[in-house]
Amino acid sequence: MRNKKPPFEITNAMIDHVAEIAELVGRLTSTNQLSANPTLRRTNRIRTIHGSLAIEQNTLTLEQVTAVLNGKQVLAPPKDIAEVKNAYEIYERLDELNPFSVDDLLTAHSIMTRGLVDESGVFRSKPVGVVDQEGHILHFVTLPQYVPDLVMELLGWTKNNDVHMLIRSCVFHYEFELIHPFADGNGRVGRLWHTLLLSKWNPAFAWLPVESITHDRQQEYYAAINASNDAGESTMFIEFMLSAIKASLIDAISTSDAMSDEPIDKTTIRWNQIEKFLKTHEFIMNADVRELCGVSAATANRILARMVTDGELVRYHKGGYWMYIPKYTYCNFGIYIQ
Secondary structure, rough: OOOOOOOOOOOOOHHHHHHHHHHHHHHHHHHHHHOOHHHHHHHHHHHHHHHHHHHOOOOOOOHHHHHHHHOOOOOOOHHHHHOOOOOOOHHHHHHHHOOOOHHHHHHHHHHHHOOOOOOOOOOOOOOOOOOOOOOOEEEEOHHHHHHHHHHHHHHHHHHOOOOHHHHHHHHHHHHHHHHHHOOOOOHHHOOOOOOHHHHHHHHHHHHOOOOHHHHOEEEEEHHHHHHHHOOOOHHHHHHHHHHHHHHHHHHHHHHHHHHHHOOOOOOHHHHHHHHHHHHOOEEOOOHHHHHHOOOOOOHHHHHHHHHHHHOEEEEEOOOOOOEEEHHHHHHHHOOOOO
């Protein structure tokens, strides 16, 4: 049956969490720190990627993930480095994704697992079982022939149900993991989609490191999944995830409050202008910076050089000119730079 309600109960604890989260979101967005500070957004994005991948046994530390995304050499398994670059690319494209589209879900999986698995960007073709960290089978999941219809049904329910999105997104996360639609990458894509759904409710969630909090509470995360599996419904998982979302907001507000007395400096203002320009242009040049920021050619060069050093931009030579592009473009498309 299309859009059949997944089994869960709305509890007083959930209602309390939703009210507290809504209040915290209002407090965070009122400070405007996330939208005004690209460095904070990038830091949170890196924490998000590190947390989500670490849950799946990626060995890179937060410092190594940061180094990889800054284009530095890191001594680590190539698979782990590829996971970081792939995850960064799809998180950077979050605002392009429709959270209710099967095609977009498959696209996200293809980017997240590119070069890592045979069945990338397609639903799995074989039966699988979910195992714990010791290799014990926790449960067998949906047979592959039923996966496409169940995913469409889940997306339809998530889109059309009138339960608060904070709860709906948690239900989706749990049911998605239960269906286990892919041969690999289900956890990474499930957490990505949870963030995507939340960001459509409030854009601030695109930059909140909920996955980092989930990693910090990894044992509770798996315990909530297992308890919900045993109960045959997702209530306990929803309560856990709402508490993790609330914790991520408290962490973000604490960081924001620590910065609230600091004026936004020229570097931040200039980066905001450059970042906005790059949303509609493939690259930026010295002349563009001069016009955007009202500075001399020499100052424009210093601004761009600083952003290269800080890992925001990379430069490459083409047609006798230096052009500058966002770091993630280089990381994922291998453009030659000097």
